[in-house]
Amino acid sequence: MFAIFADGCSWTYRDVRREARIAAVAFMRLGVEPGDLVLSWLPNGPDALRVWFGLNYLGAVYVPLNIAYRGTILAHAIRNAGAALIVVHADLAPQLDTVDRGNLTQAIVLDGDHAVAGLTCHGREALEGEEDAVGVAAGDVPPWQTQMVIYTSGTTGPSKGVLSSYLQCYTTALESFPYLTRDDRFIVNLPLFHIGGTGPTFAAVVFGASIGLVDSFKTSEFWPTIRRLEATSVVLMGAMATFLMKSPPSPDDRDHTLKSAMMVPLSLDGRAFADRFACDVYTAFNMTEISSPLRAGPNPSLAGTCGRPRAGVEVRLVDENDCEVAQGDIGELIVRTDRPWGMNHGYLADPEATARAWRNGWFHTGDAFRRDADDNFFFVDRMKDAIRRRGENISSFEVEAEVGAHPLVHEVAAVAVPSKYGEDEVLAVVALQPDAVLDPADLIAFLRPRMPHYMVPRFIRFIDTLPKTPTQKVQKHLLRTEGVVAGTFDREAAGIFIKRETIGG
Structure with missing residues (x-):
């Protein structure tokens, strides 16, 4: 099967x-x-x-x-x-x-x-x-030929198409899920246009295992689906694990076939999840562009860890000049592998982005980490202006492009603000045209047909002008620090909820 x-x-x-x-x-x-x-x-x-x-x-x-x-x-x-x-x-x-x-x-x-x-x-x-x-x-x-191109959200420009070879996909599958066997069945509830869906599917091929393919993750249907499909393994991205842990305890919590869960990121107590649901928890750091250079498990005890470097990779934390930072200091994670073609081979039709990412012989993740004395790595923040909501990476550039298309908007900055579910919500800080007045609900209505459901901002804040540096770059760190201030429009508080569209009835 x-x-x-x-x-x-x-x-x-x-x-x-x-x-x-x-x-x-x-x-x-x-x-x-x-x-x-x-x-x-x-x-x-x-x-x-x-x-x-x-x-x-x-x-x-x-x-x-x-x-x-x-x-x-x-x-x-x-x-x-x-x-x-x-x-x-x-x-x-x-x-x-x-x-x-x-x-x-x-x-x-x-x-x-x-x-x-x-x-x-x-x-x-x-x-x-x-x-x-x-x-x-x-x-x-040949194994170095391009197998697939998956689009991942851009941060300083439009979304980029990641060139993934057969050998990169094989390496990612092999190294992300070393605990799988041919007797396992992966529940694939993440989309096949996302590495969270393609990765487990290809891993099943690599290990001779099987998959249960469903359209999406739904908290109320998760455990019944696990039981019905007799699934033994799953990837829980973003807030999915939080949603499961926040559900009321049930006598059926251990009545299922699940044996392992890859939790990315490890945003809550992995041991508590393992104890409640009687399955082993693993974690890792991965991107569409790489092949899980960091991983941990089963049941890591360090809160927030992404694990340690696996065999076959080198990782460093560096400053803006690619000089290594001291232990405990924050730096950008850069990666290289000893297997040729073990990571992406660039971005489709975007040599500039490829050159920026592959500097000095290392792939630059754009993410900030710190490392402890035992070589455990901890994700700190995004060095880029990406936003992550409900397991989706969102390009602030693309949000800003659509909000800025409204004729009454002069300029806009999109930033992440904390979500109670452990990831981000989207805040759009908007400066209107002179003397313009815009109802934020009307702006939401303008955006809904123009962008994916997960990108539509939850919060809209109007200000006179965006804060800028002397070189006219928007100071997004100030907007992030201020966050949701008094008077900010909250569309959910206003009763505007936007969900994924159902395809095929």
Whole structure:
């Protein structure tokens, strides 16, 4: 068995190979060749796996898009990928009507018949057919070839497409979950356009294990889903573990099959979670660009630790000149591996961002850490202006671009403010045009169709001018320190709650 899906259907490994070969032949019929990038804009489910594995079987590059993308963020990803073909769910296809579609010429629209103007559109039948010879042998796809491009939020510019080789994906899977065996079943409740979803799925392939693939994490449904799918392992990102711990104790807390949980970050007492739910807790530090250089477990006792360096990596904490800081001091974490291609090989069509990240032979994470005398590493803060909310990395640049598109907004800064769930909420600090008046609820209404649900600011604060340095750079650290002051608009307090859209009914 390889996969069990939310509707109870399942695939064996033999089924996976058959589905991948059928999809690979279908892509070949549409003109896809080895090395081509193809966009996949689909929710979790059999189709997402079919497209991913079919493209890779052919030697093409899988490029999944966040199903919450829309507007300028969607257009940027499409242009950046330069792909000619997109596979899209019919519920999402209308979003393509109003954006720059770059080099797209074809679309496979699944579970509906929406026609996208200017594109040759195919239905589900385009992915169907026979398991014919594909014409690509496994040895024809070298391990250093790009397997996938996953978009990760930019911090000083638009989102970047991370170039991940087969060897990086293999290394990440192997090193992130060394405790897995072929008898394990990963519950994959994070999306397949996110490393939190692709990582466990690929790890199951590496270890010969299986997955239970569902559409999302829901606190009330988590344990029933674990029991129904007989899952033994899970990744709990962001506030997911906090939500589970805050749920009322139940006699059923230990009545399940879960054996291990990768908690990222370790934002609460891992031992308390392990004791309550009778499973081992692990933690690690990872990014889409790297391969879990730090890890700890089972059941680490140091609060907030990300672990110690694993074998095969070197890590340093450095200042702005890449000089190592003293033990106990805060520095940026930089990483390199002894396995060639064990981390990303750059950002798609963005040589400047690649050069900034890969300076002096090390990959620069942009995250601040400290290290104790026992070589334990602790995450301190983001050296960049990213915001993390409910497991999603949010680019302040992209929030600011959409808020700034409102005609009454003069300038804006988006910063993180603490959430009671242990991560961040988004605060938009806005300076309006002279003599302008804007109801914050109207600004929220303006933003909702323009950005993913998780990016819409919770807090809006109006000020006359943003604080700046003499060189006119916004002093975001001052805005973060001030946080939510009196008079700040809180959309949730105003009864405006924005949730993820359900795809496919």
